[in-house]
Amino acid sequence: MTYNLWYWDGIPGRGEFVRLALEAAGIPYKECAREPGATAQAVADDMQCDRKHPPFAPPYMEAGQLTLGQTANVLLYLGEKHGLAPASVSGRYWVNQLQLTIADMVAEAHDTHHPIAASDYYEDQREEAARRAENFRTERIPKFLSYFERVLYSAQGDWLAEGGRWSYADLSLFHLVDGLLYAFPKRMMSVSAQYPKVMALHGRVANLPELRDYFASGRRLPFGDGIFRHYPELDGK
């Protein structure tokens, strides 16, 4: 079965977490908003379709009769269906738990540049963004990254969960760290030495043979004006 992935074209966004899992596992999928002939309105139009289980927002994925929304939920499905997470009860919930913690940090990274309204321009909330970004840099980055460092330390292996191979949460943590390096290069430069295991995992996924073709394909979009944005005034040591 070929899955249909729906996400706005032009930015990696939350769609990228699903994409990385599909690509690393070699699962066939169609990127619907980038198909020849797809309009800029393709996702918005599709969202209005009459569905038994409508998604609230992209990304969502059609798997035959199923439509699955919410990034962590799509990944839970892919993890169970394609063995991208441990099959044990303990490992399955653990990877889901990690994914949800990653999602929390992703949402906070977004709000550094849009602390007032996702629908308004950054330029209309610059002052608030400066305050929120400062808190994110000084409190939240250390809190989240030291947590993942602790998890990797306890795991005593290369990956977040047991089983000796990557899970979808490892791919997501890679993308999160990649986004932080893009958005907050100064801050990450000054703190990353405190999180050697997190940074090593980032490098390990960047060099994963399963992702080599994808990274070389040009299909992995630049961060641009998506969730992770680089505004020099929001960064700092």
Added chain:
Amino acid sequence: MTYNLWYWDGIPGRGEFVRLALEAAGIPYKECAREPGATAQAVADDMQCDRKHPPFAPPYMEAGQLTLGQTANVLLYLGEKHGLAPASVSGRYWVNQLQLTIADMVAEAHDTHHPIAASDYYEDQREEAARRAENFRTERIPKFLSYFERVLYSAQGDWLAEGGRWSYADLSLFHLVDGLLYAFPKRMMSVSAQYPKVMALHGRVANLPELRDYFASGRRLPFGDGIFRHYPELDGK
């Protein structure tokens, strides 16, 4: 097995979503931070324990050897273990998807009074809160509630998912709406007529025989200074 639920004492918080599921299903649990002799530091102390799978934040639940963190993940576990969600593949992911959408709105409701830093006082971010709350009232409340209204309309029954009985997502939607009614009474007064099915579900859970004892027990804490807060200056028609 009696579960151990860990959450800060004094506010319902995200712990309440787990509590409602445990209470409505009659599942025995211990509220660890409210046990006789528990200190105000009980949760913070327990968080530092050496665990194979450490939680990032409360609520978390000990189920024998398992420790489960992240509200939606704890509920996924309870749903599967105790039949609090449909057993079908489709229904299971659907309820998880709805729970994650509810969680997104809960996080946004929190950020109306803490748009800059969760660790700072409201008084130190009042101006930003006023702007964020206005956006939440005018854009986000209608966007989320009209989504849930559409879901209930499609469901053609009393509950969000199939199967003819409540799932844990119904209990969570009740608590979310309850929190909105507390925090934004003026706004909810002026828009609730547009969401008759959401409001009917709220009333249905409020009168659920399975929750009668809990609601009468006094153990359901008032919203107070938790996720949902009532600051009159953040409310408006």
